[in-house]
Amino acid sequence: MxxxxxxxxxxxxxxxxxxxxxxxxxxxxxxxxxxxxxxxxxxxxxxxxxxxxxxxxxxxxxxxxxxxxxxxxxESGGSPRPPPSDPLEPFPAKSLEPGDIAVLVLYFLFVLAVGLWSTVKTKRDTVKGYFLAGGDMVWWPIGASLFASNIGSGHFIGLAGSGASVGISVAAYEFNGIFSVLMLSWIFLPIYIAGQVTTMPEYLRKRFGGNRISVTLAVLYLFIYIFTKISVDMYAGAIFIQQSLHLDLYLAIVGLLAITALYTVAGGLAAVIYTDALQTGIMLLGAFTLMGYSFAAVGGMEGLKEKYFLALASNRSANGSCGLPREDAFHIFRDPVTSDLPWPGILFGMSVPSLWYWCTDQVIVQRSLAAKSLSHAKGGSLVAAYLKVLPLFLMVFPGMASRVLFPDQVACAHPEICQKVCSNPSGCSDIAYPKLVLELLPVGLRGLMMAVMVAALMSSLTSIFNSASTIFTMDLWNHIRPRASERELMVVGRVFGILLVLVSILWIPVVQASQGGQLFIYIQSISSYLQPPVAVVFVMGCFWRRANEKGAFSGLIVGLLLGLLRLVLDFLYPQPRCDQPDERPAVVKYIHYLYFSMVLSAATLITVCAVSWLTKPPSKETVSRLTWFTRHNPVAQKEQVPPEAPLPPTASQNRTPEATSTNIQFQIVQENTSKTHSCDATPKQSKVSKAILWLCGMGNKGKEEPPGKAEPVLMSSEESPVVKTLLDINCIICITCAIFLWGYFA
Known part of the structure; x- marks a missing residue:
């Protein structure tokens, strides 16, 4: 002492x-x-x-x-210690210690090793091998990949930030997802398997006929990925990297993308799923560690409940309501008119986008389609559902603790101060989680959490890149060039992934300035404007045999036009700051985005039903094995060979300078001798060319293999009775836990 x-x-x-x-x-x-x-x-x-x-x-x-x-x-008689850095600087200049660097290096080595191992291990030179991981995945990596694909850096930044700003209400999105991910494997996946589809636009093309719905949907999916997924995750991950290492925002993004693209573009879905499984473990380990430090710093849950309402910034603006914690911060169900998340919107408006995300989004469904069997897909959904309980405790509560510990930065309410703290006058709640990492954790653990944030970013980006490439290649490029060779499809898929990155980077400044500094609310608001029409069309296609192409297309267009109108109005009339008058149009000012989701869903549903009733119903052959009620119909003769399997490439299709292979057989007959000579006129390839071909999964494509027996694209829907019973019991237990959580925190 x-x-x-x-x-x-x-x-x-x-x-x-x-x-x-x-x-x-x-x-x-x-x-x-x-x-x-x-x-x-x-x-x-x-x-x-x-x-x-x-x-x-x-x-x-x-x-x-x-x-x-x-x-x-x-100390008494000693010299003063150095004062801390400016308290309005959210991330004091801390250099990485050798322990932090060691943890980061180990992390990157593990990720690259697993990614490259899966790249070598799996068959990447076929469409099924690259886009569906060969259909050989078991339940635990599927569940881990579902969770990792969902919980990106946008969740670490966004959920914690919204928790710091408004309380636990954002956890409703996570609890809602528990029901939706179970619906995927128990209700929707059997229909997709029966229809032998690999992409979601392909399902609509088979179910309704024609190409306009699938092409429209493919373009919309890519639009959603850019605006609500890729750019958001890159921005969220870059916030952490930029502020903790003091790098330029875009330089941080480029560095992360370089490693991500290496094994995603090369390895396909198998590399993505295996690395997701590794990164899920890293994320959980680091997040549990920081949760413990956070609760210890504020005195546990009781201390958090007591101190959260006292966490006010010292320099609040003149308006007394700015920066005040919400009185209902520890409740999920809130006032239906005046609150930030009204309870009717949570129950109904939130459920429709959640259904789209978990049951019809290519990123999620593609992981389940890669399972060895329907039982493995169900097991993966159960793993993901149980893990969805954790974000409230791992992200939302620590975000609230960050406000208690650092109110002047995290809860800043004065525009000038917020601009100084985080370069965003709308608010700085999104720095809540990085602030905890850099201030509370010791050397080594700080490096671990940096690895966690990078893991969250990379797992989401790899998933989206692969799925977006799948949609563009199988639904758009195949439509433009229906006889494209398999090699062409593989190259197009990889090149498109690179182009997608460039477009997403250009959108990041818009994300940065949206929704009052709450990243998670930006994500959910855009989702509520674009996703409900798609979800309604899928539900009607799966469960109403009378729905036809004209009705589905009309409903989709009406819903998307209304959603895009609201989206444009939101960007033209952004949410004003707390100290500014709200002069937005009534449709933006008074209709919450969750209520607008309900309006969109109703408008789409009415349009689909009305137009379908007024037009010719689809034939029985059209809906066979493509709805819940017809999924067990016998397979029609025309469906024996999957229609989406690429045609065997002809000589004219594959005759490219780097791939042409000509074998000439001839005999030279001489007196007293008879020998057969073979001359292989295959042009020699440079080492660089061979490396590029291997990276694209075409290293052994020099010789065409004779077409073998067509293998089914997807697994069988048959299940062992014992396994099915165990899975059903687990599903009931999981649903019971979710209902309890809703009731406890409501």
Missing amino acids: EEGFVMQSAGKGIPAEVTEGEDPKLQITSRTTGEDMEVRGQGTQSSWGGTERFRTRKWSDLVRKDPEGWFRTM
Whole structure:
């Protein structure tokens, strides 16, 4: 125990009186008053571990009057210690210690090793091998990949930020997803398997006929991926990397994309799923660690509930309501008119986009289609459903704790201060999670959490790149060039992934300035404008045999036009700051985006039903094996060979300079000799060309293999009775847990 050290203010005009603490390790021996107040005492210096520690030791008067933490310690008779960096700087310049660097290096080595191992292990030179991982995946990597694809860096940044700003209501999205991911494997997947489809636009093409629905949907999916997935995840991950390492935002993005693209473009879905499984473990380990540190810093759940409502920035704007914590912060169900997430919108408006995401989004469905069997797909959904319970505890509560610990930065409400803190005058709640990492964690663990954030970013990006390439290649390029060779499809899929990255980077500045600094709300609002019409069309196609192509297309167009209109209005009339008057049009000002989701769903549903009833119904052959009620119909003769399997490439299709192979057989007959000579006129390839071909999964395509027996694209829907019963029991248990969580936190 060191005696006589001093806690001294830096002359910030602190009032004279300070409430004396009751900590036995810290006894006050003298006080002086005035501008330069100082408190003398004895105790371990760890007792004075910073402003945050004061809040837990009944120094509330001192802290509330001096929340910026202008304190420094100096030992008796010694020189003052260096003062902390500017309290309005959210990320003090901390250099990485050797331990942090070691953890990061180990992480990247693991990811590259797993990605390259799966690249070599799996068959990547066929469409099924590249886009569906050969159909050989078992339940646990599928479940881990579903969770990792869903929980990207946008969740770590966005969920924690929304938790800091408005409380636990955003956890409703996670609880809602529990039901939807189970519906995927128990209801929708059997229909997709029966129809032998590999992409979601392909299902609509088979179900309704024609190409206009599938082409429209393919373009829409790519649009959604760019605006709500790729750009958001890149921005969220770059926030953490940029601020912690003080790199340029776009330089951080380029560095992350380089590693991500290496094994995604090369390895296909198998590499994505295996690396997702690894990164899920890393994410959970790091997130649980930070959760423990966060709860310890605020005094557990009880301390969080008590202190969250007192976490106010010292320099709030003149408007007294700005920056105040919501009174209903610890409730999911909120006022249906005045709240940020009205409870009718949570129950109904939120469910439709959730259904789209988990049951019809290519990123998610593609993982389940890669399963060895329907039972493995169900097991994967159960794993993901149980893991969906965790984000409330791993992200939302730590985000709220970050506001308690760092109110001046995370809860800033003055535009000028927010601009200084995070370069965003709308608010800085999105820095809540990175702030915890950099301030609470010791060396080594800080590196681990940096790896977690990178893992979250990379797992989401790899999933989206692969699925977007699948949609473009199988639904758009195949439509443009129906007789494209398999090699051409493989090259097009990889090149499109690169182009997708470039477009997404250009959209990042728009994401940065949206929705009052709440990244997660930006994601959900755009989702509510674009996804409900698609979800309704899928539901009608799967469960109403009378729905036809004209009705589905009409409903899709009506819904998308309404959604795009609201989306444009949102960008033209952004949400004003707290201290500004709200002069937006009534449709934007008074209709919450979750209520608008309900309106969109109803408009699409009415249009599909009305037009379908007024037009010719589809034939029985059209809906055979493509609805819930016809999925067990016998396979028609025309369906024996999957229609989407690429045609065997002809000589004219594959005659490219780098791939042409000509074998000439001839005999030279001489007197007393008879020998057969073979001349292989295959042009020699450079090592660079061979490396590029191997990277694209075409390293052994020099000779065409004779077409063999057509293998089914997807697994069988047959299940063992015992396994099916166990899975059904687990499903009931999982649903029961979800209902309990809804009731407990409602």
